[in-house]
Amino acid sequence: MSRPSKAIIDLAALRHNYATARRIHGGRVLATLKANAYGHGSVACAKALEPMADGLAVAFLEEALALRRADVSSPILILEGCFSAAELKEAHAQGCWVVVHHEAQLRALEEAAQPVRDMNVWLKLDSGMGRAGFPVEHAQAAYARLHACPQVGAVTLMSHLASADEPDKDQTARQLAAFDAATAGLPGPQSLANSAGLLAWPAARRDWARPGILLFGADPMPGGQHGLKPVMTLQSEVFAVRELRAGQSLGYGGRFVADAPCRVGLVAVGYADGYPRSVADGTPVAIDGLRSRIIGRVSMDMLTVDLTALPHAGIGSVVELWGASVSVHEVAMAAGTIAYELLCHVQRVPREHVGLDADRPATARGIRQTREDCL
Structure with missing residues (x-):
């Protein structure tokens, strides 16, 4: 897999x-x-x-x-x-x-x-x-x-x-x-x-x-209501689940400490993929369409999310880092930067281009669906 x-x-x-x-x-x-x-x-x-x-x-x-x-x-x-x-x-x-x-x-x-x-x-x-x-x-x-x-x-x-x-x-x-x-x-x-x-x-x-x-759906105006649609969804999955005891710390530096028993999902995306390391605990994510939060410091290849309030979430649950449910602007604010930088830094993960002539595969239209790291 x-x-x-x-x-x-x-x-x-x-x-x-x-x-x-x-x-x-x-x-x-x-x-x-x-x-x-x-x-x-x-x-x-x-x-x-x-x-x-x-x-x-x-x-x-x-x-x-x-x-x-x-x-x-x-x-x-x-x-x-x-x-x-x-x-x-x-x-x-x-x-x-x-x-x-x-x-x-x-x-x-x-x-x-x-x-x-x-x-x-x-x-x-x-x-x-x-x-x-x-x-x-x-x-x-x-x-x-x-x-x-x-x-x-x-x-x-x-x-x-x-x-x-x-x-x-x-x-x-x-x-x-x-x-x-x-x-x-x-x-x-x-x-x-x-x-x-x-x-x-x-x-x-x-x-x-x-x-x-604006072409990529990130409205540059404060409170913009111009009908733009997000173009990129950065997505991964939960690939492991852990249980934390009250008082137990999580991740590099032990930044997050559970104040009660906590279910933690490990997600297969990190700062080497372009997700910012600088985000704080509480930065929103969507898990199977429901909003939750990042807990613990973002690592190179993975990050950790709070599953405590989502009892049905587990291995294989889809995690949206940004897209339609979580605005890239929200993540950028949590990281102390701008949406431009986050989008430009997406790397290593494959890009899947969809939405053009849905009745034909993108490869038949000459559009590459895999990674385009290089020009």
């Missing part, structure tokens, strides 16, 4: 979330699939979205090449841009769109020997995040230099929002104002909205949106 841990990826939910983003945004939407689609399997997610998506976005060239090798033909935007002239040449050969966000990238583009004026370039401006992008006061000059490049056919103006998921802050409004002032009079499409910007800031909904986390 194989280890019973897996990440179930609901591709129908992914498509639903993309359609929701498209409806709310109103304009075109790039599905951001960087970091192996936030841990969900980039090839399977790209193939599921390709019939409906306006395009895809990844972090760097190798992520784009992995999709091209899998026969994904959609437009792909490379968000970090290219790191060398050779990469720029390869990105152009693969029909990718590239972001240009600093002087060295702009010079490489100016010096590139591409005779055909067909490169799609996204000019990134730093409107207030302070990370990547040309200063807004250089926007007009950088735009003019791009248009002077004989190989550039289209320029999209973009920026990235730093605090769109904090609607009480005024930083997003200031960023939007700075971007608009810097790009006044410059023709061409614009792109500002990440997931939170798309959901919460109508003024950020320009020609293109670039949602990431």
Whole structure:
């Protein structure tokens, strides 16, 4: 019997979330699939979205090449841009769109020997995040230099929002104002909205949106009620049961001490699989659909859960670490981190992609159902 841990990826939910983003945004939407689609399997997610998506976005060239090798033909935007002239040449050969966000990238583009004026370039401006992008006061000059490049056919103006998921802050409004002032009079499409910007800031909904986390059903807005569906269910099973006496400790460091007789289930998943070691006792799980809690410190390959109030649970009981019953946000809060990190860190467990054309197996659709640890 194989280890019973897996990440179930609901591709129908992914498509639903993309359609929701498209409806709310109103304009075109790039599905951001960087970091192996936030841990969900980039090839399977790209193939599921390709019939409906306006395009895809990844972090760097190798992520784009992995999709091209899998026969994904959609437009792909490379968000970090290219790191060398050779990469720029390869990105152009693969029909990718590239972001240009600093002087060295702009010079490489100016010096590139591409005779055909067909490169799609996204000019990134730093409107207030302070990370990547040309200063807004250089926007007009950088735009003019791009248009002077004989190989550039289209320029999209973009920026990235730093605090769109904090609607009480005024930083997003200031960023939007700075971007608009810097790009006044410059023709061409614009792109500002990440997931939170798309959901919460109508003024950020320009020609293109670039949602990431919302596609996977993790609403980035506090108390978000946008109808998103969780895409990943991290699941395992109880594989052994122990009885603790009152006063007996459990696990590394003896952090949990039973205050009464306690039934403990050992679950075949741990921090090497991507479940965070830092969660406290009491972090929720669902066992056979009923909520319970983690007790004891998470180990590399297993964790322990409280079965005391679930007398019918035992060996073989299904344990949901996050999914429809336990929000990944709940687990992230218990771990002192964000849902993005938890999803991206899922590893070692096989991914099972379901929910697309339920009458045919995924293998018949060219979608890999087993582990996709590598790009």
